[in-house]
Amino acid sequence: MDCMSKMPSSCGEAKEEKSFESTGNHENQEAGQGKSRREILLEMGILNQSSPQYKASGNVKKENELESAKAKMGEVKEENERLKMRLQQIEKDYQSLQRRFFDIIKQETPNNFTESSTPSHNETEEPELVSLCLGRSPTEPKKEEKASNPTKISTKDEEWKASLSLGWDSNKFQLSTEIVSDPSPETSLEETKQAEAGETWPPSKTLKTMRNGDDEVSQQTHVKRARVSVRARCDTPTLNDGCQWRKYGQKIAKGNPCPRAYYRCTVAPDCPVRKQVQRCAEDTSILITTYEGNHNHPLPVTATAMASTTSAAASMLLSSSSMSKPGLGSTAAAPVPNGLHFNPLDNSRAKQFYLPNSSSPLCPTVTLDLTTSPPSSSTPFNRLSSSFASNPRFPSTSLSFSSSQSNILPTAWGNGYPSSNSVPYNKTHTGGSLNMGKQFQEQQLSYQSYLEKYHQASSQETLTDNLAKAIASDASFRSMIAATISSMVGGRPTPGSNQGGGER
DNA sequence: CGGTTTTGACCTGCGC
DNA sequence: GCGCAGGTCAAAACCG
Numbered sequence: 001m002d003c004m005s006k007m008p009s010s011c012g013e014a015k016e017e018k019s020f021e022s023t024g025n026h027e028n029q030e031a032g033q034g035k036s037r038r039e040i041l042l043e044m045g046i047l048n049q050s051s052p053q054y055k056a057s058g059n060v061k062k063e064n065e066l067e068s069a070k071a072k073m074g075e076v077k078e079e080n081e082r083l084k085m086r087l088q089q090i091e092k093d094y095q096s097l098q099r100r101f102f103d104i105i106k107q108e109t110p111n112n113f114t115e116s117s118t119p120s121h122n123e124t125e126e127p128e129l130v131s132l133c134l135g136r137s138p139t140e141p142k143k144e145e146k147a148s149n150p151t152k153i154s155t156k157d158e159e160w161k162a163s164l165s166l167g168w169d170s171n172k173f174q175l176s177t178e179i180v181s182d183p184s185p186e187t188s189l190e191e192t193k194q195a196e197a198g199e200t201w202p203p204s205k206t207l208k209t210m211r212n213g214d215d216e217v218s219q220q221t222h223v224k225r226a227r228v229s230v231r232a233r234c235d236t237p238t239l240n241d242g243c244q245w246r247k248y249g250q251k252i253a254k255g256n257p258c259p260r261a262y263y264r265c266t267v268a269p270d271c272p273v274r275k276q277v278q279r280c281a282e283d284t285s286i287l288i289t290t291y292e293g294n295h296n297h298p299l300p301v302t303a304t305a306m307a308s309t310t311s312a313a314a315s316m317l318l319s320s321s322s323m324s325k326p327g328l329g330s331t332a333a334a335p336v337p338n339g340l341h342f343n344p345l346d347n348s349r350a351k352q353f354y355l356p357n358s359s360s361p362l363c364p365t366v367t368l369d370l371t372t373s374p375p376s377s378s379t380p381f382n383r384l385s386s387s388f389a390s391n392p393r394f395p396s397t398s399l400s401f402s403s404s405q406s407n408i409l410p411t412a413w414g415n416g417y418p419s420s421n422s423v424p425y426n427k428t429h430t431g432g433s434l435n436m437g438k439q440f441q442e443q444q445l446s447y448q449s450y451l452e453k454y455h456q457a458s459s460q461e462t463l464t465d466n467l468a469k470a471i472a473s474d475a476s477f478r479s480m481i482a483a484t485i486s487s488m489v490g491g492r493p494t495p496g497s498n499q500g501g502g503e504r
Numbered sequence: 505c506g507g508t509t510t511t512g513a514c515c516t517g518c519g520c
Numbered sequence: 521g522c523g524c525a526g527g528t529c530a531a532a533a534c535c536g
Contacts, residue, residue: 247509249528262527266507276527 227292228310231280232370234287238277241289242302243267245275256281268297290365313366 232239238261245263253260258279265273273293280286291310299307 246507248530250510251526251528254525260526274527 227290227365228313229288229290229365229367230310230370231286231288231367233285235285236287237261238263239287239289240302241306242300242304243273243295243306253278258284265293265295267295267299267303271295271297309368310366313368 230239238245244266246266247261248264249262250259251262256278258281260276260278263275263277265271265275271293273291273295275292276288276290278288278290280288291306295303295307
């Protein structure tokens with residue numbers, strides 16, 4: 001980021017320098033403009049005609065300074081190019097790591113995945129498994145290297161750190177082009193299928209959609225689906241997520257005077273995806289949108305962006321839920337070295353957010369918080385929601401994308417709510433039922449380790465640094481960030497992109 | 505006229 | 521078993 005901001009600023013400095021020099025060299029260079037400028041400055045009293053600066057400054061000096069400025073610019077450009085190349089390489093490494101990550105998951109949970117690969121699921125299973133790559137292109141080969149070398153990972157993390165320091169714009173662009181251009185319709189809300197494949201929740205609450213007898217729907221109703229809740233400041237009734245929705249019901253939920261609206265995806269007639277929209281009781285400017293299910297149809301680009309984000313978040317949720325398998329010990333409940341305690345049953349943190357789904361114990365929910373950080377936030381990384389803390393059966397993970405700035409908006413999402421230029425990250429989880437392996441525990445420890453660092457970090461530390469560290473520390477987090485970024489960039493109207501239907 | 509929204513009724517799960 | 525609350529249905533109203 002420094003480099004990207006450095007470049008324009010150095011350019012600006014060079015220009016400024018040049019313009020001032022031209023004022024002192026107006027007889028020979030840029031005669032018309034320079035002269036008039038100096039005259040203006042003289043009139044304004046800024047310049048003293050007898051100033052020794054201008055008498056002493058000759059053409060040689062100006063040219064030398066110009067040359068040095070140009071050389072600086074050239075260096076910055078070269079460095080920028082190098083960093084771009086490096087970033088691309090890191091992206092590739094990251095993708096391979098991510099694939100390996102899910103390969104490991106599959107290996108650790110053979111029963112669940114073999115169960116999900118029954119013949120009746122074959123048609124849709126392939127893209128679903130691919131979609132577990134958190135919004136990455138499903139056309140990529142799923143299986144590559146399987147070597148798990150921790151030193152390699154740490155090296156990649158360092159590369160990530162380095163790459164992140166070179167400019168968010170570059171990163172954003174690459175991530176967005178990679179994800180948003182994803183032609184697959186199955187990048188949407190895959191957490192449902194993932195939950196189906198990976199979770200063993202009791203199917204106590206089958207969905208009404210089973211009534212339709214639709215195969216795909218009934219597949220999804222075997223277990224309760226993971227949900228992704230998005231909190232964002234939004235003046236409009238709903239977020240513009242690029243999809244087309246039809247309202248089918250409205251309820252006044254207990255504890256919130258604001259009615260909750262129920263929407264169904266109408267892009268495809270039998271699409272099982274639903275969403276709930278409700279204003280936050282404490283702050284009506286905050287819109288809580290909860291997505292459930294996955295689309296069974298191609299999505300508009302903007303909808304894909306949102307779907308990627310929610311998918312990534314849900315993947316994180318499901319990953320975290322899998323870490324707390326009884327018997328292995330919940331790493332989330334283990335106190336971290338600095339004394340911070342991430343006990344999922346810690347009710348002291350339970351009510352930080354109002355979650356419309358909190359009353360549904362069968363729905364693991366991940367919350368993407370795009371609202372402004374509360375003043376009590378000592379660091380940008382302490383936004384933790386464990387709204388399920390009172391109900392340890394299923395996890396709820398909150399991911400805060402908070403900022404006091406409001407200009408960087410995921411245009412696919414809304415019309416004027418603050419977005420994320422900082423990424424506070426925290427997580428908790430409650431008891432899941434799967435053993436996804438030791439990697440998750442280590443991953444969780446990694447989360448906590450970084451959280452710990454962030455809490456201890458001095459206020460002098462920039463958000464950029466924190467962000468870079470957070471991203472470098474964890475692949476899942478990176479994927480989520482990538483998806484989020486893609487949603488921001490993907491929301492921009494791109495040539496040839498078919499804009500979604502409703503809620504425009 | 506077709507699609508969407510509204511809204512009261514109904515169904516289901518859960519806690520007591 | 522009963523009551524409550526969340527979620528869904530479906531007819532009527534609304535809208536472009």
